[in-house]
Amino acid sequence: MKQDAAVSSVVGVMLMLTITVVLFGVVALVATSTAGDTKTPVTAELTAVTVTGDGVIFELISGEPVRLSDIRVVLGVREDSTKTLSLCGEPHLKGTETIGLGDRFCLAGVSTADGMEFSTLQVSHGEHLTYRFYDTTDRPFASGEIRI
Numbered sequence: 001m002k003q004d005a006a007v008s009s010v011v012g013v014m015l016m017l018t019i020t021v022v023l024f025g026v027v028a029l030v031a032t033s034t035a036g037d038t039k040t041p042v043t044a045e046l047t048a049v050t051v052t053g054d055g056v057i058f059e060l061i062s063g064e065p066v067r068l069s070d071i072r073v074v075l076g077v078r079e080d081s082t083k084t085l086s087l088c089g090e091p092h093l094k095g096t097e098t099i100g101l102g103d104r105f106c107l108a109g110v111s112t113a114d115g116m117e118f119s120t121l122q123v124s125h126g127e128h129l130t131y132r133f134y135d136t137t138d139r140p141f142a143s144g145e146i147r148i
Contacts (some may be wrong), residue, residue, distance in 0.1 A: 047142070055106045075087065077128065085118060128146065
């Protein structure tokens, strides 16, 4: 007579291990898919329109409305890559709280004899101010440059 008792326990253990691995995989998949960032990125295009004595005027030319308090702008000088500055919302971005299509807002700056000053960033006349806007998920959604 053959003894199959050992085979039965091995099959049982293998079945339990398989079920455990599958359940662990399902739980891990569900946990990682729900733990991600739930904020949707901004889909808007901003462009610099003009330079005034108060700063640079930007216009929302396409996309969805944007709250000024929810965006960050990184400034630079094209002619000198060591000059950069990051500014968030108020008081640097002035306008209505939410800008819609065709609305304009101002990146506050101070006109100087040499050009324009934004907080600690000095941009001389003839140089190009570069800008890149980021949303709350830290994704860039608009960029460009304008001559001061």
